[in-house]
Amino acid sequence: MFKTEEMEINLGPQHPSTHGVLRVKLHLDGETVTRCVPMIGYLHRGVEKICEDKTFFQGQVWTDRTDYVAAISNNLGWVEGVEKLFGITTPRRAHYIRTMLTELNRITSHLLWLGTHALDIGAMTVFLYAFREREEVLSIFEAFCGARLTTTAFRIGGLREDIPPGFEKQVRAFQARFLDCIEEYETLLTENRIWKKRTIGVAPLNAEDAIALGVTGPVLRAAGSSYDIRKAFPYAAYAEMDFDVPTQTAGDTYARYLVRLAEMRQSHRIVNQCLDGLPEGPVMAKLPKVLKSEVNEVYHAIEAPKGELGYYFIGEKGSQSPYRMHIRAPSFINLQALPKMTEGRLLADVIAAIGTLDVVLGEVDR
Amino acid sequence: MASSLLRTLIPFDIYGGMKLTGKYFGKVLLQSNRGTKRTHIVVEYPETPVTLMPRYRGRLQMIKDEQGEIKCVCCLACEKICPTQVITIEKGKKEGRKTPYPTRYDFEMERCIFCEFCVESCGFDSIILNHQFELAAYNREDFSHGTEGVFQNMYDLTPVGHYSVASEE
Numbered sequence: 001m002f003k004t005e006e007m008e009i010n011l012g013p014q015h016p017s018t019h020g021v022l023r024v025k026l027h028l029d030g031e032t033v034t035r036c037v038p039m040i041g042y043l044h045r046g047v048e049k050i051c052e053d054k055t056f057f058q059g060q061v062w063t064d065r066t067d068y069v070a071a072i073s074n075n076l077g078w079v080e081g082v083e084k085l086f087g088i089t090t091p092r093r094a095h096y097i098r099t100m101l102t103e104l105n106r107i108t109s110h111l112l113w114l115g116t117h118a119l120d121i122g123a124m125t126v127f128l129y130a131f132r133e134r135e136e137v138l139s140i141f142e143a144f145c146g147a148r149l150t151t152t153a154f155r156i157g158g159l160r161e162d163i164p165p166g167f168e169k170q171v172r173a174f175q176a177r178f179l180d181c182i183e184e185y186e187t188l189l190t191e192n193r194i195w196k197k198r199t200i201g202v203a204p205l206n207a208e209d210a211i212a213l214g215v216t217g218p219v220l221r222a223a224g225s226s227y228d229i230r231k232a233f234p235y236a237a238y239a240e241m242d243f244d245v246p247t248q249t250a251g252d253t254y255a256r257y258l259v260r261l262a263e264m265r266q267s268h269r270i271v272n273q274c275l276d277g278l279p280e281g282p283v284m285a286k287l288p289k290v291l292k293s294e295v296n297e298v299y300h301a302i303e304a305p306k307g308e309l310g311y312y313f314i315g316e317k318g319s320q321s322p323y324r325m326h327i328r329a330p331s332f333i334n335l336q337a338l339p340k341m342t343e344g345r346l347l348a349d350v351i352a353a354i355g356t357l358d359v360v361l362g363e364v365d366r
Numbered sequence: 367m368a369s370s371l372l373r374t375l376i377p378f379d380i381y382g383g384m385k386l387t388g389k390y391f392g393k394v395l396l397q398s399n400r401g402t403k404r405t406h407i408v409v410e411y412p413e414t415p416v417t418l419m420p421r422y423r424g425r426l427q428m429i430k431d432e433q434g435e436i437k438c439v440c441c442l443a444c445e446k447i448c449p450t451q452v453i454t455i456e457k458g459k460k461e462g463r464k465t466p467y468p469t470r471y472d473f474e475m476e477r478c479i480f481c482e483f484c485v486e487s488c489g490f491d492s493i494i495l496n497h498q499f500e501l502a503a504y505n506r507e508d509f510s511h512g513t514e515g516v517f518q519n520m521y522d523l524t525p526v527g528h529y530s531v532a533s534e535e
Binding site: 054057058059061062125139142143144145146147150152160161164184187188191192193194 | 377378379380382383386387418419420421422423447449479480481482483486495
């Protein structure tokens with residue numbers, strides 16, 4: 001009487017919940033997803049190829065535009081990778097300021113995630129409060145380097161300038177009220193019955209699958225693994241910082257939400273430690289006029305807000321630009337977990353799964 | 367048992383969120399944003415000026431010294447460092463000036479990414495990124511700021527945009 005067959009639909013590429021130009025091809029049996037294929041490449045600009053033509057100094061501006069939500073983390077990966085390639089030692093004060101800004105950047109990235117993810121699922125209010133605090137941190141970035149989003153904050157060998165006068169006061173004013181702000185988000189979401197119904201048990205990913213797929217960052221830590229590059233392979237000034245790596249065991253959307261909120265609290269702790277222990281001294285190392293690389297290769301990984309962000313350089317003898325540059329983008333690799341998380345589940349959960357993975361399409365496609 | 371039943375029947379969790387929302391709603395409703403003291407986040411931009419930080423990176427501008435002479439000596443450092451190659455300089459000579467003089471200094475603003483590498487590389491402090499952020503124009507030609515031009519040129523601010531710069535403290 002009724003003919004039932006599988007239906008193939010597209011989610012995206014221009015859908016408000018895909019956070020950019022992500023197209024997801026879905027095979028549906030009624031409301032159940034039987035097959036899910038993320039189709040990427042709509043934002044491909046060829047950053048890796050462009051950087052082969054640019055010098056090591058110039059290439060940094062492209063890292064702002066891969067993960068544009070966490071530009072400072074990307075800048076840090078680039079400059080530390082290049083410093084590793086040339087064996088440049090950066091002053092300790094520069095390390096502290098870098099760590100502080102990267103942690104503030106983690107807060108902005110998580111706030112944007114929290115706002116948009118809650119908006120996708122149906123909680124409008126959190127979005128407004130999250131963006132209120134994000135605005136404040138963005139003006140801290142503006143005070144430090146002059147731009148809010150495409151920061152180009154650091155330089156190879158240190159920083160361009162020391163922190164401006166009044167900067168510490170501005171950061172401390174934000175730090176003083178941020179913990180109360182997290183309390184406000186928690187009031188709106190953590191105990192909320194609609195939020196709990198919508199997230200607990202939705203889009204689960206266990207630690208075994210996560211490790212097999214190469215998933216890193218909060219998604220992995222919500223599944224029970226405590227892998228964090230800040231602890232495992234300390235870079236910048238993280239070896240001197242005292243912080244915890246928050247983990248959960250459930251591995252569902254609610255667990256990832258709890259992990260990210262706890263990470264914001266830890267970032268807040270690290271920023272305070274950086275401000276208190278800020279050493280005196282120069283912020284820029286002595287550099288040769290022209291950087292020349294010998295033939296060697298370097299992989300430098302940092303813990304970006306989304307996961308392990310790696311920069312891989314191959315230097316060319318006598319050249320000022322990398323012979324080959326590769327970015328191990330956390331969003332790109334985390335997105336591969338989407339079929340695992342959604343197949344056999346409901347269509348509405350795909351939206352929650354995309355949101356909870358926290359992908360930035362600029363970084364997926366590069 | 368009884369308490370969990372009570373919690374299911376009476377939505378305390380929803381009440382907490384509504385209380386917070388109501389608190390902020392009332393606060394904003396009773397206060398005005400047009401005074402001198404900043405009370406909430408939204409800036410009503412064309413009416414109220416935007417506060418920019420001293421280091422804000424806006425449009426490229428050339429600096430003249432006290433005698434009204436252009437400081438640029440055509441060392442081409444900015445042209446070389448620019449990641450998107452938006453600066454083109456033509457060297458020339460001017461009567462009564464020892465150093466070279468830029469007869470042409472083209473800055474194609476539509477491709478500029480405002481990274482401030484040019485200002486950093488300049489050894490003569492002859493260019494800055496000013497605080498101008500309203501950079502839209504009707505014609506593509508208007509984005510190419512040369513040394514000539516009545517409405518837009520490399521020396522003067524365009525008379526659009528409404529902003530104030532925060533003090534150093």
